[in-house]
Amino acid sequence: xxxxxxxxxxxxxxxxxxxxxxxxxxxxxxxxxxxxxxxxxxxxxxxxxxxxxxxxxxxxxxxxxxxxxxxxxxxxxxxxxxxxxxxxxxxxxxxxxxxxxxxxxxxxxxxxxxxxxxxxxxxxxxxxxxxxxxxxxxxxxxxxxxxxxxxxxxxxxxxxxxxxxxxxxxxxxxxxxxxxxxxxxxxxxxxxxxxxxxxxxxxxxxxxxxxxxxxxxxxxxxxxxxxxxxxxxxxxxxxxxxxxxxxxxxxxxxxxxxxxxxxxxxxxxxxxxxxxxxxxxxxxxxxxxxxxxxxxxxxxxxxxxxxxxxxxxxxxxxxxxxxxxxxxxxxxxxxxxxxxxxxxxxxxxxxxxxxxxxxxxxxxxxxxxxxxxxxxxxx
Numbered sequence: 001x002x003x004x005x006x007x008x009x010x011x012x013x014x015x016x017x018x019x020x021x022x023x024x025x026x027x028x029x030x031x032x033x034x035x036x037x038x039x040x041x042x043x044x045x046x047x048x049x050x051x052x053x054x055x056x057x058x059x060x061x062x063x064x065x066x067x068x069x070x071x072x073x074x075x076x077x078x079x080x081x082x083x084x085x086x087x088x089x090x091x092x093x094x095x096x097x098x099x100x101x102x103x104x105x106x107x108x109x110x111x112x113x114x115x116x117x118x119x120x121x122x123x124x125x126x127x128x129x130x131x132x133x134x135x136x137x138x139x140x141x142x143x144x145x146x147x148x149x150x151x152x153x154x155x156x157x158x159x160x161x162x163x164x165x166x167x168x169x170x171x172x173x174x175x176x177x178x179x180x181x182x183x184x185x186x187x188x189x190x191x192x193x194x195x196x197x198x199x200x201x202x203x204x205x206x207x208x209x210x211x212x213x214x215x216x217x218x219x220x221x222x223x224x225x226x227x228x229x230x231x232x233x234x235x236x237x238x239x240x241x242x243x244x245x246x247x248x249x250x251x252x253x254x255x256x257x258x259x260x261x262x263x264x265x266x267x268x269x270x271x272x273x274x275x276x277x278x279x280x281x282x283x284x285x286x287x288x289x290x291x292x293x294x295x296x297x298x299x300x301x302x303x304x305x306x307x308x309x310x311x312x313x314x315x316x317x318x319x320x321x322x323x324x325x326x327x328x329x330x331x332x333x334x335x336x337x338x339x340x341x342x343x344x345x346x347x348x349x350x351x352x353x354x355x356x357x358x359x360x361x362x363x364x365x366x367x368x369x370x371x372x373x374x375x376x377x378x379x
Contacts, residue, residue, distance in 0.1 A: 027093035031086045038082060099128060107139060119147030152320060164203070167196035206338045209269075210321060210345065220266060220349055222375065224259040227292050227299055233264075234271035235290065238279065246284040249275070252291040260299050261375035266346045270354075273339035274303040274367050281365070282307035297373055304366040310358040318356050319344040347371070 103126035113121045122140045126132040174193055177183035235251050242249040271290070278288045288305045310318065321341045340356075347354040352371040358364065 021097075024090075024093055024097050027089065027097075031089050035082045035086060038078060099126070103128060103132060103136075107135070110139065110143070114143050114146065117150075119143050119150055160207075164200070167199045170196045206342065210338050210342050220263045222261050222263050222350075225262050225264045225267070226259050227257045227294070227301070228253045228255065230264055230267055231271065231290055231292060231301070234268055234275060237268075237272065238275045242279060242288070245279060245282075247279060247282045248287040250287070250289050252289060254292070257292055257294050257299065258373050260371055260373050262350050262371060266349070267371075270343045270346050270369065271301070271303070273343045277339055277367075278303060278305040278307060278365075281305065294373065299371045299373055301369040301371070302366055303369075304364060306364040308365075309361045309363040310356065310365055311361055312358075315356055315358065319354070 103123075107123050110121050110123045121143060123136050126136055171193065174183060174189060178185060178189070183189055231251050231253050235249060238249060275288070275290070282288060282305050286306045288303065290301070290303050292299065292301045294300070319340050321338060344354050347369055350371055352369060354367065354369050357366045357368070
């Protein structure tokens, strides 16, 4: 005979009955057991106790009318009480099992909907206690996060396709023009081809850096670092680019800041991404300030610009991968929407935090980095 262990795709046989009939059956067994126990105790203990208390010293007389009357009164009173109790218990059990069945059925339908890709579904509060409320809240949170992950995945794939398609299309067009002798291989053409290949290389490097940082694979070679040296190095690296676009870049760093236990290369990459982002979103004659201050335990670095600014509804998503406030505008600026995500991952790898603030479009943006001064056991 074939084994039933493999039925239903290896998951075993489905149970024949649901939770509602199971709860009703279990409560019915409890009620019936209680009734039987009460009747047995009343029949066994009641008459001897009646004779001992009410008619002491009188031997038992078969067919005693007083004992018979006692038995009848006990049977009626106990029977009525048990029937009322059983009816109340079974009614309450039916109501509770109905509530539990309805909530679990709704949760099962919602889980199947999520499995089919409907991440917008939510379950209503069951109102059956904090445990059921916690399950409903956890499910709704899971569905919401899965929906966000799915939206990010779709946006990521679309952005990946766009970022790769644009330089590849340009390369393809130039290749066809060269083959058809429409375009000559002069210095301008070579420069354009190199620019597109550099764009592809830069994009792959950024994606790899983001993946490494988010997976915790970015090696943090921490040592005592001077914030003044760290910031001055980043400013010097971007000075020519800022000067070429006529955007001012000024640093405000006190000389007495305490050293921090960090990786200067990784933090330099963070500052570089912030300065690059500020430059791309600042118009000529704009201004970017980078400042630092420290308390006893925390170093705070701010990078503020007078550029495009960000609307309030976009601020919570600035550090997501490939997120763009204005996709068309950002692609013109040359950004792939990865730099801020890399900065966030590297700052968190240092047990720090990064945040953004803006009063709205056209008001500029302020990025704030907070880092612990003392070395962390996880660095």
